[in-house]
Amino acid sequence: MKIITRCPVCSSQGYSAVFKAAQYPYFTIPVKRQDKAKILKRHGLDQLHGELQPVVCTRCLHIYLRQCAPVKTLAELYRDYYSYPSALEGSFSPERDQAFLRIFRDKISRTLSKKQNRVLEIGCYDGYVLYHLKKMGFSVTGCDPSQGANIGKRFGLDIKKQFFKVDDFFKRGLKYDVVIFRHLLEHMPKPVDFLKTLKKVLMPTGIFVFEVPGVESYLKNGSTGIFSFQHVQYFSRASIARLVENADLQLLSCIESAENLIITCLPGKLRPAYADNHIADLCRSFYAHLETKKNRLNKIVNEVSGQGMIIWGAGGFSANVLELYGVPANRIKYIVDSDSKKWGMEYLLHCIPITSPKALKQNDHGCLMICSMYTNEIIRQLKHLRYDKPVIRLFPDIKLLNKDGYKIQRN
Template identity: 25%
Template sequence: MAVACDSPWAMVAARVPSSPESSNTAVPSPFFDGLLPETAAFSYVSMEEPPQIRTIPRSTCPLCEGRGVELHGNLRDVLYGAPGCWGFLRCENPRCRLIWLHPTPVRQDIGLAYRCYFTHPESFESPGLSARLRSRLYAGYQCLLRGLDSLFGLGSARDALERRHLDPRSRGRLLDVGCGDGSFLYRMQQQGWQVTGIDLDPQAIAAARQRYGLELVVGDLQSARFASGSFDAVTMNHVIEHLFDPRETLQEVRRILRPAGLLVLVTPNPDSMGHQRHGAHWFGLDPPRHLHLFPPATLRALVEQAGFRVVALETTAVHADIFWGASRSIREARRHHRIGPLPQKVRPLRALRAALERYYEHVQLRRHPLAGEETVLVARSDAP
């Protein structure tokens, strides 16, 4: 799946790809109810009786084989109506603490987790009057945030996340795994990078090729078989939580990176303030699409085991307004037994509340630096 922008709003509906490696995805904001970038257009396909997703139990940790204890249970996909009842286990090994989906969809059926919706740009058509109004409100909201970001000291963190923590002076060959609509790659190309993207979603790739003329590949990373040492940097923005075997993917990333090449990961942080506040309704859980959730220390250990040297690890509140607002909407949907996209209503007060929560979390990070909604990890492939 993809939307015509690669922005913070590309996470509002759980980074919902048509597959585990399609990450630059968006749907209407469930808390701001439709305030979208002007180029965004969406279609929704609902199935009255979607086929059931076959599952396998996973009671032991996929990373360390420790015993799992229930963290959340009896969860249903209220945003998109994927069938099934889901839960999350946490590894009881204090040195691991991985969180994983239980039961887990079988690989052959994972596409059903994305089948109840499709979020492709409709040929980038001009939106109608109401969509244009929402676009202007969205633009105004973004301008307000940028002004407040400067006041609260969040501007530099936002800018760094938008460029995936790549040094603005750096150049070289860049691969974005789960490139979606390709807008991030286009921006980096304008800054002098030689860019390549890969995504399992053929419609997203086709739209990106048509709009930007980028070099993009349809498929998964392992099957692409890029030559060893092909890239100076690889970015994975909200991808690793969708993968069946994240360790295998990280090993493949290390193979295709040049010596001292850079890996940048962004993923939901289950140790966040939002998860503590909203519990089973936290937006970052997103069952059954998120198969693994990594506390910061767990993510560091996994990346180091794959042969990388971690050079930076932090959490951020840049998108906390999205996480907190969407979590509140998920809670409301479950309370009222709703399934599917929420009504497209403009609710500025709700958006303002979420924005204030964003700044509150950012300030709290000074005391609790690992409590942001997202973890950002930067590593190099030169580990001994």
């Protein structure tokens, strides 16, 4: 594992730990059993997990991973064993993209002149956002190395199927009025350098618009869902202000959208007014908050899982809970998921079978734990299945629900 010795935002060496998880998997998505055997043979189990250690910079309060997973292994696993659904093909309802488009239309596009029309999106996947910006009258270009680029092309979009290299664009004299990159910067080891060189493809009066997950709401709630080896940076309003300043940019706006931050900035120096923030306090209280949640969850699990437990949800959420909440894995009989593609798969670090929700009808367990953000949807399905054992929900908070208490929560 690579040790990061300086803050990726301000280069300071001072840090303190937010929390530590000794053995966290690099890849938190289940895979087919034969693929798991292949992966274990190729890498060895020891090369597939490491210490997850987010730390907070004592100078600029940016949170980052002190140790990074091997980039090659991570890239390989995501390339070969993870498939992204396409919003353009209608595989899911892209709430995050729609929220971004609303903010772009209502707030960001108003700061642009009519002539500022050329948009580039880096890491655009299928180009869902570009497709809608094109409809709004923008001239759009995308860049993405994945299969998504082919989907976008079928929808008439100009998407270059390649890893983004700024010089490929610069050499051809390509410059844009708006450069968008969403959920990209938190994966980058050197975000300041990335922003600095990206100016090569921005018109002098152009703007950057980027979106990152904001760490603050997770810290406040003692939630661990944002932390994984995929994310090496954890931005807050405070660290965004520093990042932008250190990349010789000026911050125009930093808009909160659900748990994400949407930032607009442009070239030029302007000393920002640092957001008054409580990141240091939040980091200090986060650990205690997490311990309280763990204790609460384990108390409930002990009460109701006498005959074993079933988890609903075979995604990253469950992997996170299995590693960070101290739930005894040997109590978990199986994991159910409504996505049939996941049936028969396993997580890399566990041998818990993943199967259909129909398995809930077997009278062989004591309770069910919902490990998903889609709690309400799953409760609807449980009612439909006439499920009558105790249910533990984890989102939006940890709660034990009885059959009569499956009231649909309105968020």
